[in-house]
Amino acid sequence: SDHPITTPPRAPSPVHGFGTLAVHAGAPHDPATGAVIEAISLSTTFAQTAVGKPVGEFEYSRSSNPNRNNFETMVAALEHAKYALAFSSGSAATTVILQSLAAGSHVISVSDVYGGTHRYFTQVAKAHGVKVTFTPEIEVDIREHITESTKLVWIESPSNPTLRLVDIRAVATQAHEHGIMVVVDNTFMSPYVQNPLDHGADIVVHSVTKYINGHSDVVMGVAAFNSDALHKRLAFLQNALGAVPSAFDSWLAHRGAKTLHLRAREATTNATAVAHALEASPHVIAVNYPGLDSHPHRHIAKKQHRDGMGGGMLSFRIRGGHAAAERFCQLTRIFTLAESLGGVESLCEVPSSMTHAGIPRDQREAVGVFDDLVRISCGVEDAADLQKDVLQALERAVAETA
Numbered sequence: 001s002d003h004p005i006t007t008p009p010r011a012p013s014p015v016h017g018f019g020t021l022a023v024h025a026g027a028p029h030d031p032a033t034g035a036v037i038e039a040i041s042l043s044t045t046f047a048q049t050a051v052g053k054p055v056g057e058f059e060y061s062r063s064s065n066p067n068r069n070n071f072e073t074m075v076a077a078l079e080h081a082k083y084a085l086a087f088s089s090g091s092a093a094t095t096v097i098l099q100s101l102a103a104g105s106h107v108i109s110v111s112d113v114y115g116g117t118h119r120y121f122t123q124v125a126k127a128h129g130v131k132v133t134f135t136p137e138i139e140v141d142i143r144e145h146i147t148e149s150t151k152l153v154w155i156e157s158p159s160n161p162t163l164r165l166v167d168i169r170a171v172a173t174q175a176h177e178h179g180i181m182v183v184v185d186n187t188f189m190s191p192y193v194q195n196p197l198d199h200g201a202d203i204v205v206h207s208v209t210k211y212i213n214g215h216s217d218v219v220m221g222v223a224a225f226n227s228d229a230l231h232k233r234l235a236f237l238q239n240a241l242g243a244v245p246s247a248f249d250s251w252l253a254h255r256g257a258k259t260l261h262l263r264a265r266e267a268t269t270n271a272t273a274v275a276h277a278l279e280a281s282p283h284v285i286a287v288n289y290p291g292l293d294s295h296p297h298r299h300i301a302k303k304q305h306r307d308g309m310g311g312g313m314l315s316f317r318i319r320g321g322h323a324a325a326e327r328f329c330q331l332t333r334i335f336t337l338a339e340s341l342g343g344v345e346s347l348c349e350v351p352s353s354m355t356h357a358g359i360p361r362d363q364r365e366a367v368g369v370f371d372d373l374v375r376i377s378c379g380v381e382d383a384a385d386l387q388k389d390v391l392q393a394l395e396r397a398v399a400e401t402a
Ligand SMILES: C=C(NCc1c(COP(=O)(O)O)cnc(C)c1O)C(=O)O
Pocket: 089, 090, 091, 092, 114, 116, 117, 156, 160, 185, 187, 188, 206, 207, 208, 209, 219, 220, 221, 339, 340, 341, 355
């Protein structure tokens, strides 16, 4: 019979919409019990009936695990990828990709990247013989930085924390002419708003810690791609380096991602309202939000983002320097002063002394990370409440630090 208890739902086909994939991809009903929600498989090891003959497909949880496999299947579906591999953090995903390069390799990266990514590129990868060149205008400059050792281009679009966008197709076209792979860190947009593989990227990475899990209770990373050769190489490193997520975190992230489309839409509505309020304020020097017509890369957002959405992240420069920026974050009543982003709760932070504090000042300011920059992650609270909160904190912070 076709009863749902005995006949698990058909695997969502690519023709299904995002919401259907988010709810059903990688979520088979339990064939024995009919459980609609997957069990959490905490066992670290699996019985074998004879040497090298496990009962099922699993042998040891670092190598693969039912919950991690289900989560990886879902992310692959959401990013229009053949494969996805999950890691214990977004930084671990970055590490494994860079570790896949031979010593002596060269990487070209956008200048405005997350502070932890900058730290890995400049203090760890460099020590392992992988050289990274940062360039602020990657679409324009890439050819002048290409050497015979260049293996990878690293893009963040939008970038953390100034929300600069990159024309992925333009960069990928140039890079592929030279046999160079393109990686896009899609953390700030999430698979709902942007699918970099559709624009020519070879690998898309996420800090799952952010929008994909979406509830600020999991640290995780993921990489998605189509190449069989890449899968062989990266799956080997996933197991050999061992920076893998727990079964419980995989289960939590899978559950969180099922509402990603709802949360992303709400966060975009809220960020759009907050960005317009900030742009109209005399206490604000500039607002960085790809959903504003004033954004220098608005045309790229319209080309690369679902319905030209701006997403839930924005940053702005407050009048009054670092003191005003810090005071603003202490005076908000709904926004919480904290690192991270992409959760249901709204957060704010001062990148120059928090997430990007490790980047030398001259390099930070060259890409617009000034001391007066405040980064905002809009959650799913009510837009009017968030707008009011931002404006009252702005007024008071500027007055108190004048
Ligand atoms: C913690 C923060 N960022 C993490 C991050 C990372 C690292 O992810 P982790 O899960 O924190 O290791 C990678 N890429 C981007 C664009 C990120 O923003 C932050 O910006 O507050």
